[in-house]
Amino acid sequence: MTTLVTSEETYRPAGEHHAHVDKRGFISKYVFSTDHKIIAMQFYFSSLVWLFVGGLLAMLIRIQLAWPWERIPWLGEKLFASTAGQMPPEFYTMLFTMHGTVMIFLVIIPWLLGAFGNFLIPLQIGAPDMAFPRLNMLSYWLMWPAFFFFASSFVLQGLNNGPAAGWTSYPPLSAVPSAAPGSGPAQTYWILGVTFVGISSMMGSINYMTTVINCRAPGMTFFRMPLSTWALFITAILQAFALPVLTAAGLMLLADRVIGSSFFVPEDLWINGEQTKGVGGSPLLWQHLFWFYSHPAVYIMILPAMGIVSEVIATHSRKPVFGYRPMVYSMISICALGFIVWGHHMYTSGMNPVLGTAFVVSTVLISVPSAIKTFNWLGTMVGGTIYLTTPMLHAVGFVSLFIIGGLGGIFLAVTPIDVQVHDTYFIVGHFHYVLAGGSLFGIFAGVTHWYPKMFGRMMSEFWGKVHFAMTFFFMNGTFLAMHQLGAAGMPRRIADPTQYEFLLHLIPLNKFITFMAFGMGLAQTIFLINLLGSLVLGKRSGRNPWHANSLEWLASSPAPHGNFESVPLVYRGPHEFSSPESPADYLPQWLSPAEVKHWRPGEDDSPVSNKGGLL
C-alpha cells in the first residue's frame, strides 16, 4: 500500500491534548460514564453474567432431554417440590424460551456490538470517544430495564409460569394471554424486555455509524480501517435498518395482548375452550416481521466475529489479511443479501412455493461470500509465521466451526431438505454451530486478543489454552450429534422425547450430548476464573504486546480517558505485517515513513508472554 499524502508528516499536536487529567469522581467515571471504554466494559461484564445464566438454563434443558421425567436429585427437590422432583413441561418450555432469549439478546449481541463495538471503533479509527457519548451511555442504561423485565418474567409469576412461547414468540400462542401457562404477564414482560434491548441497540447503531463516518483520524480512509471496524460498521448499518421492524412488531404484539387489537389474531379461535375476540389478523404477518429482523440478526451476530477473527488471524500469523478488499466486499454483500433471505425460515409456513424458491436463490447465494471469507482466512495463514496463542486458537476454532455451521446451512437452504429437518434438532445443531461455535469463539478470540488493551494485563496463556481445548472438544460433541438427532426426525422444543418408539433409540445419543454439554459448561468456569483472576494476577502488558499495527495499540494499556496523547495520523493500511519497508515483522499505522527509519521496534512493549504456542 502507498503511504500517506494527506498531511505534512511533521505535524503532531503533541502535548496539547496530553493533559487529560481525570477529575471525575467514582460515579461519573465508572457508573454513569460517557467514556466508550467504560461503557464497553459495562456491556462486557453484564454479558458475562448473563452468559452464565443462559448456560445454566441450557444445562437444565439437557437434563430433561437425557433423563425425561426422571426425578432430579437435590435440584429437583428444591425446584419441583409439587411434582416430586420431576421437571414439569411448563418449566421446560420456559427454559428453552429464556435460554434463546438470554443468549441472543443479552449475551451475544451486547457483547459483540455493545462491548467490542464500543471498545474498538474509537480506538481503531483514532478518535478520542464516540460521536455521541451521552447517547452511548443511555444505550447501556436502557439495557437495565431490559434486564429488569427479563428477570421479572422469570420470577414474578413463578418459575413454572415464565414466558413459554419460544424465543421466536409466534402468535397466537404469544398474542393471546390465556394461550399458554406463561403467556400471561410474563410474556408481556418478555416483549417489553425485547423492546428495550431494541431501543438500546438502535442508539448504539446510530452512534457507531456516525462515529465511523465522521470521527476517523487524519489519514484513516475507509480502506485503511481494520476489518473489525469494517465489520462493526456494516453490522451497525444492518441493525439500524432491520431492528425498527422488530420493535414495531413487538409493539403490535403488545397491543394485541394489552388493548385487544388484532394484528396477529385471526377470527374465531377457540383457545382452552374460550373464544377469542380476534378479527382477521394473520399469524404469518408476525413471522414475516420477526424474521425480517431476526435473519439479519444472525449476521449481526456473526459479522463482528468475522471481523475480529480476520484481525486476530492476520496479527498472529504475521501476515496481511489475504484479499483485504474482497473481505470488505464480501461482508457488504452478506449484509445486502441478509435482508432478502428471511423467508427461508418459513418454507413450511404455507407460503407460495414460487416465493419460497426465490428465497432459496438468495440464500444459496450467501454461501459464495462466506466461502470467499473462509478461503481468505486460510490464504492469510499460508506462508505466515503462526503464533498459536490463545486468541489465534480461538480464531482457527471459529473458522472450523463456522464451516460446519455454514455447510449445515446449505442443507437448510434447499427447500425439500428443510421441509424434512425444519423444527428438528438438525436446526438446533446448525444454529448452535453458528452462534456458539461462530459468535462465541469470535468473542473468546476478541476477549483474549484485546484483554491487554482493556485491562493492561495479559491473561494466562496456559489456562486460556485449556479453556479453548475443552470448549472446542465438548462443543463439537454437543452440537454435531444434534444434526444426527434431527435428521433422524427428533423435533425440537419437545418436553418429552420418549413419547414415541421411533425416538427411543436416540435416548443414548441424548445422554451423550448432555454429558458433552456439561463439559462445555464446566470449561466456561475456567474462562471466568482466568478472566477475573488475570485482572489481578496477570502479567502487566505494554502498549503493543502482540506487535500489531492498528491504532488501538498506540494508546497505552489500559487506554486512558481520551485514548491518545495526541491525534494520531494514519499512514498506511492496518495489516502491514512483514512489510519490506519495516525492520520488524510489523509496521504500525501511525508511524510516518521518516519515523520508521529511526524506529526501534518493540521499545515500549513488554515481552510477549507466549512461547510459540501449543505445538
Next chain:
Amino acid sequence: MLPILLASDSNTDPWLNWFWYQMPPQQLSPFAKGVDATYYFIYYVCVFFFVAIMAAMTYFCIRYRRKHPGEMVDKNAPTHSSFLEAAWSIIPSILVVPMFYWGFTDFMDMRSMPDGAYNIGVTGQKWNWTFSYGNGKGIVGGKLENVDWHDKKSIIRDLPAMHVPVNTDIVLTMNSKDVLHSFYIPVFRTKQDVVPGRYTKLWFRADRTGQYDIFCTEYCGDKHSEMLAQLVVDTQEDFDKFYNRVTNLVILFPDPVKRGEYLFNTRGCSQCHSLDGSPKANGGPSFLGAWGTEVSFEDGTSAKMDENYIRESVVNPQAKIRKGFGKIMSVGLLSKDEEFEGIIAFIRDLNEKAKK
C-alpha cells in the same frame, strides 16, 4: 456409502445405528427418494469440502507455526491472488446449481396438489389432531386424557388415527382452531404448518401398508410433545370398512340423543329453531318443551307433537303449517331412520332437561 447402507436397515443395534443414522429408515412417499438423494449429494459435497479445508488449515498451522523466536515471515508470501479468489467464488457457485435445481423440482412436487386426489380434512387444536372424511360427515378424533403414556398399546389404541388407502394420492386440507401447529410425517419427508385463520395443504401417497407416526412440530404450548397421532395405511378394503364405520352415525353416536344433537347442529335445524323456548325471528317454533304438547295449525286443526308428527314435519313441512309461522320451511335434511330416531330423541330429551 456407509450412511446409505446402514440407513436402509432399521433393525441394527441402535448403539451402532445412531452414529450413522441420517434420515429415518423408511422412504414412503413419492418424493422421499428424491429428498434423500439430494440430502446425500449435499452431504458428500460438504464432507469433501470440510475435510479438505480442515486438512489444509491443520497443515498450515503446523507448517507455518513459529519455530524459533525472532523468526521472520517470507516477505514475498502472497497477500492477494485474483486467480485463486475467482476460483473459490466460481466453483462454489457452480456446485450450488444442481442443489438448487433438485431442491426446486422436489419442492414443486411436494407443493403441487395432484388432481383427483382423496381429500381428508385435518384440524389441529391443543393438543389433538382431528381428521374428517367425506365432507366432514365422519370425524375421527381422540382424547388424550384416555391415553396411558406408560402403556405402548394404549398409545397406539387411544391416539387419534388417520386412516388412508394405500397407493392413493391423499390431499390434506388443514386448519387450526387455536395456535400454530405443524403436521409432520417423518417417513414421508413432508411437513406443513397448520395455521389458524387459513387453510394449508399437504399431499402424499403411501406405497406400503402399515402404521406410522405423526408429530406436531410447531411449538404449541406445554403439552406440545404429546400432540401425536398415528397414520394407518390400509388396503382399499380395510379403508372402506373404516370409512363406513366413521361415517355411520349409529357407530359414531350410539346414544340417539347425542346423535340428534349432532344432527340439529350440523344439518341446518339450528338456524330456524331455537332451544330456549322463544321462536327465532323469521324462523320456526322453538323445540324447548314442545314434545307431547298439543300444537295448533293455520287451518284451525291441532295435533299432538309425537314421533309421527316430527317425521312428517321433516319430510313434508308443508303438510301442517303451525299457526303464526307461515310456509317458510323447505325440506328437512334428514332421510334415514337412525337420523329421525336421533332428532326425535333429542327433542324429547329437551323436555327432560326443561323439567330439571
